[in-house]
Amino acid sequence: MEKLLFEIGTEEIPAKFMPAILAQLKDLAEKKMTELRIPFEAVKTYGTPRRMTFIASGVAEAQEDSTVEAKGPSAKIAFVSGAPSKAAIGFARGQGVDVKELVVRDDYVYAVKHLAGQPVKDLLPGLLSDILTSLNFPKNMRWADHEFKFVRPIRWLVALFGDEVIPVEITGVKSGKFSRGHRFLRPSALDNAKAHESIGDAAKALFDTVKSKAKNAVASAAIGTIGAVEIPDADSYEKVMYDNYVMVDQDARRELIRQQVTDLAIAEGGHAEINEDLLEEVNYLVEWPTALCGKFEEKFLALPKECIITPMREHQRYFPVLAEDGSLLNKFITVRNGGKEHLEIVAHGNERVLRARLSDAEFFFNEDRKQTLADRLEKLKTVSFQEGLGNMNDKSKRLVQAVDMLAMAINAKVDKEKLERTALLCKCDLVTGMVIEFTELQGVMGREYAKLDGEAPEVALGIYEHYLPRFAGDELPTTDIGRLTGIADKLDNICATFSRGLAPTGSQDPYALRRQALGIINILLDGNYHVSLYKVIAGALYLDTKKLVPQIAEFMKQRLRNMLMDQGIRYDVVDAVLADKMNDDFTDLVARAKALNSFVASAEAPALIQAATRVANLCKKIEEESAINPQLFAVEAEGALHNAAMAASKEVLVAATKYDYAAVMAEAVKLVDPINKFFEDVMVMDEDVRVKNNRLALLAAVKDITHAVGDLSVIVQ
Numbered sequence: 001m002e003k004l005l006f007e008i009g010t011e012e013i014p015a016k017f018m019p020a021i022l023a024q025l026k027d028l029a030e031k032k033m034t035e036l037r038i039p040f041e042a043v044k045t046y047g048t049p050r051r052m053t054f055i056a057s058g059v060a061e062a063q064e065d066s067t068v069e070a071k072g073p074s075a076k077i078a079f080v081s082g083a084p085s086k087a088a089i090g091f092a093r094g095q096g097v098d099v100k101e102l103v104v105r106d107d108y109v110y111a112v113k114h115l116a117g118q119p120v121k122d123l124l125p126g127l128l129s130d131i132l133t134s135l136n137f138p139k140n141m142r143w144a145d146h147e148f149k150f151v152r153p154i155r156w157l158v159a160l161f162g163d164e165v166i167p168v169e170i171t172g173v174k175s176g177k178f179s180r181g182h183r184f185l186r187p188s189a190l191d192n193a194k195a196h197e198s199i200g201d202a203a204k205a206l207f208d209t210v211k212s213k214a215k216n217a218v219a220s221a222a223i224g225t226i227g228a229v230e231i232p233d234a235d236s237y238e239k240v241m242y243d244n245y246v247m248v249d250q251d252a253r254r255e256l257i258r259q260q261v262t263d264l265a266i267a268e269g270g271h272a273e274i275n276e277d278l279l280e281e282v283n284y285l286v287e288w289p290t291a292l293c294g295k296f297e298e299k300f301l302a303l304p305k306e307c308i309i310t311p312m313r314e315h316q317r318y319f320p321v322l323a324e325d326g327s328l329l330n331k332f333i334t335v336r337n338g339g340k341e342h343l344e345i346v347a348h349g350n351e352r353v354l355r356a357r358l359s360d361a362e363f364f365f366n367e368d369r370k371q372t373l374a375d376r377l378e379k380l381k382t383v384s385f386q387e388g389l390g391n392m393n394d395k396s397k398r399l400v401q402a403v404d405m406l407a408m409a410i411n412a413k414v415d416k417e418k419l420e421r422t423a424l425l426c427k428c429d430l431v432t433g434m435v436i437e438f439t440e441l442q443g444v445m446g447r448e449y450a451k452l453d454g455e456a457p458e459v460a461l462g463i464y465e466h467y468l469p470r471f472a473g474d475e476l477p478t479t480d481i482g483r484l485t486g487i488a489d490k491l492d493n494i495c496a497t498f499s500r501g502l503a504p505t506g507s508q509d510p511y512a513l514r515r516q517a518l519g520i521i522n523i524l525l526d527g528n529y530h531v532s533l534y535k536v537i538a539g540a541l542y543l544d545t546k547k548l549v550p551q552i553a554e555f556m557k558q559r560l561r562n563m564l565m566d567q568g569i570r571y572d573v574v575d576a577v578l579a580d581k582m583n584d585d586f587t588d589l590v591a592r593a594k595a596l597n598s599f600v601a602s603a604e605a606p607a608l609i610q611a612a613t614r615v616a617n618l619c620k621k622i623e624e625e626s627a628i629n630p631q632l633f634a635v636e637a638e639g640a641l642h643n644a645a646m647a648a649s650k651e652v653l654v655a656a657t658k659y660d661y662a663a664v665m666a667e668a669v670k671l672v673d674p675i676n677k678f679f680e681d682v683m684v685m686d687e688d689v690r691v692k693n694n695r696l697a698l699l700a701a702v703k704d705i706t707h708a709v710g711d712l713s714v715i716v717q
Contacts, residue, residue: 001041001060002162005234006128007053009156009180015049015284017138017151022047022250028131029054036127037064038120046238046248048287049337050180053248055234059161063117070095072102072109079104124166128159132170146171156180156228163233178228179237181244182288185339245288245339254283260291261319261333268293270321270329278313285317286337293321294347298330300358303365304448310438311357318354364433372453373428373446383430389496392427399423402488405539407480409531414480415458422462422485425450429463443467469519476526483527490516495537498552517559524586533584553584560586564593573597576710588659592709595661599709604669606717611675612668612706613713615699618684622696632694637681641674645702652708661709668706675702 006029013021022045029043033056041058072078072095078088084099088109092099095111102109133148140149148171159166159175168175229244231237238248247253258279265272282289300308305328312318318332334350336343380393403423407414429435429446447464451457458481465482466489468475477483497503497511504513524531533556538549557578564574577593599605633639648667655663684699686692706712 001058003160003234004040004056004059004124004166005053005158005160005231005237006055006131006166006168007051007156007158007179007237008132008154009051009158010150010152010154012049013052013152013284014139015281018047018049018052018250018284019280021052021135021137021151024135025052025054025131028134029056032127032131032134033059036123037066037117038123038127039064047250047284048246048248048253049284050183050287051248053158053237055237059120061120063120063123065117066115068113068115070111070113072111075104075107075109078102078109121161121164121166124159124161125168128166128168128175129170132168144171158231158237160231160234160237162235177231179231179241181227181229181241182246182338183227185245185288247288250283253286253289254279257283257286257289257291257335260289261335264291264293264333265319265321268321268329268331268333270323270331272319272333273309273322274319275313278317278319282317282335286335288338290336290338290340290343291333292336292343292347294318294332294334294351294354296330296332296351296354296358300362301328301330303358303361304445306441306444306448307361307365307434307438308358310440310444311361312354314438314440315357316350316354318350360437361434364437368432368434368445368449369452373425373449373455374453376428376431377424379431380427386496386500388500392430395492396424396427398492399426399485399488402492403484406484406488406531406536409536409539410484410527410529412480412484412529414484418456418458418462419481419484421455422459422466422481423488425455425459426463426466426485426489469522471515472518476522480527483523483529487520487523490520491537494555495548495552498548498555503551503555513555514559517556518563521556521560521563521586525590528587530585530587533586556586557584560589564590569593569597570600572714572716573600573710576712576714579711579714591659592661595665596710598662599665600715604672605715607672608665608669608706609712609715609717611672612703614679615675615703615706616711616713618696619700619703621685622693622700624693625700626693626697628697628701629694632691634691635681637674637678638695638698641671641678641702642698644671644674645698645705648705649701652705656708664708668708671702671705675706 026043026045029045030040033040033043039058039060040056043054043056046053046055072091073087078085078091084092084102088102089099091109092102092111095113097111097113101112103112104110135150137151139151141152142149143153154171154173156178157168157170157173157175158177158179159168160177165176227244229240231240241248247256258274261272261274296308308328309320312320312332316332316334318334321329321331321333323329332350332354336346377393377396380396381391383392384390385392385395400420400423403419404416406412407416407419426443426446429442429449432445432449434445435442443464443466447460450460450463458479461479462477462481462485465477465479466485468477468482468486477486493511493516494513497513502511504511509515523529534549534553537552561574561578565571573593573596576596577589583589600609628642630639630642633642648670651667652664655661655667682695684692684695686695
């Protein structure tokens with residue numbers, strides 16, 4: 001068993017690309033080795049801004065043997081009177097086997113070939129090249145005169161099987177044993193005699209071709225030799241790179257950054273607010289992390305906390321430092337890609353940059369305070385909503401009407417005046433200088449300015465909450481005012497875009513309508529709101545109910561379907577619940593899906609599903625609805641099933657009003673024995689039409705109970 005190391009060295013890769021790149025690299029390595037029948041134990045990926053690497057451990061030295069079967073003509077054609085025919089001889093020749101080795105099975109002949117596995121090192125050049133060229137990225141580059149595209153120009157390759165170099169070449173870069181250390185902390189490879197010889201040859205070859213049209217590419221490649229590090233074998237990769245100031249293990253690097261930031265904040269008399277997304281980004285910006293603390297003038301603390309944190313976090317990648325009471329200290333922590341030397345100079349440079357950002361924020365804040373949010377309503381007329389659909393002032397007025405309708409539909413106990421005020425003012429911060437400069441602060445500055453304007457606390461909070469959730473996993477609104485305004489705003493965006501014929505298609509969703517639809521669903525569920533979405537869309541937004549409303553409702557149901565399956569709900573359970581086209585109460589549908597998903601895993605499920613499916617199939621033969629007439633019962637099993645159904649129906653009605661669908665399923669289970677007895681003793685399709693229709697009517701009543709939660713006939717057993 002050996003270790004396989006493959007490192008792709010590049011110029012700096014955007015940090016946000018790296019997690020997906022490493023996941024893709026791992027999947028490709030595992031997939032390609034499996035396809036080539038190369039046994040291995042595990043694959044681990046490593047990544048820094050300048051490299052993506054995988055190491056496969058426990059790689060066998062030989063490919064697994066395999067058996068290949070090819071189906072030939074039928075035995076009757078292949079053999080005549082026991083002798084092979086021309087068809088058999090031709091088939092055997094084509095498969096490269098002796099005709100005597102053909103195997104007869106299932107009245108056909110088969111050519112069975114046993115292929116011995118090849119040495120793995122012979123397969124690795126093609127394998128690694130395949131992995132390299134199979135990688136894809138959100139954005140690609142071409143460099144020099146190469147047609148090949150990659151996320152960033154490739155500068156070196158390391159490919160080792162144990163201590164043996166695997167030959168791989170791309171864009172003139174050949175694989176070897178030499179990686180690159182830290183750009184600044186690693187001394188020149190001229191200190192290493194062996195590396196010196198290799199680099200000298202490479203540099204000479206490169207500079208001999210400077211006269212070619214690829215001058216820039218050659219110069220870059222020559223510069224890339226600086227800091228070359230020899231990797232003796234795959235086993236020593238991580239340690240050698242660490243000795244050369246590169247922490248290749250992104251997980252260890254992330255935790256080191258977290259620990260450094262936490263410890264430094266404590267030493268500075270506070271605690272760090274570590275945002276996980278920011279931590280992940282910083283992790284892929286550095287190869288040798290060193291945290292340092294900087295300061296800014298205390299006068300800036302007079303600004304709202306978010307006005308300081310946003311420029312820190314979003315623009316400078318700094319971690320804010322908070323006091324024990326949660327207030328902001330005039331300190332920040334950043335992470336340097338380097339050692340501990342001259343940290344005071346680095347801190348001073350970062351302080352200067354942040355001071356300029358905060359001075360801008362201070363200016364915009366003071367200018368914004370010269371007007372209230374309400375004063376800005378008129379200015380919203382200058383901000384277009386969507387082409388042909390008016391401006392943001394028009395939208396604000398629509399939202400006022402929409403929230404009133406929603407509150408009535410949900411029967412929410414909410415202050416009508418404060419709700420309408422929130423809907424009216426919720427977009428006013430879009431025309432403030434602070435939000436124009438720092439767009440991440442929309443909603444946040446609306447909340448802060450509303451507080452300073454003397455608006456009700458519920459209004460200020462609602463203005464902020466109506467934007468929630470802003471992304472997957474984000475917080476949800478906590479108040480009815482925030483929830484209702486948020487639903488109205490998102491529905492208005494969806495309906496407006498659909499009305500322009502710009503519904504999302506495939507992977508194209510430029511207006512983020514899928515995210516907003518999921519936001520609406522999550523708000524409805526979190527608020528436990530029971531409402532007909534179809535009526536809300538039609539009533540609040542005055543759309544063409546014959547075309548757009550069904551289209552939007554189906555779009556929303558598809559989002560619900562995907563969300564339920566992402567939560568582990570079986571696909572057939574989702575289909576069963578959504579089979580009722582008239583039910584568009586999403587909170588109710590989710591309660592049904594969860595209850596049914598639990599039930600189908602129970603011991604009682606198979607018997608009920610079988611009985612309910614049989615009932616449903618017979619109900620398809622009902623030509624006209626009729627009432628049940630007990631006087632027409634001719635068999636005891638009919639009366640028994642009728643009595644059981646009537647008793648269960650009462651309990652189901654009570655349970656359904658409480659959305660207790662587990663109890664509904666429990667009542668349906670009680671009908672299994674009466675149903676089975678009914679089918680044993682009763683011929684449903686009786687010659688007497690009145691008797692037949694009466695029995696079908698009884699089964700229809702039973703179906704109302706067995707299918708009360710969802711269509712059990714679509715459940716796969």
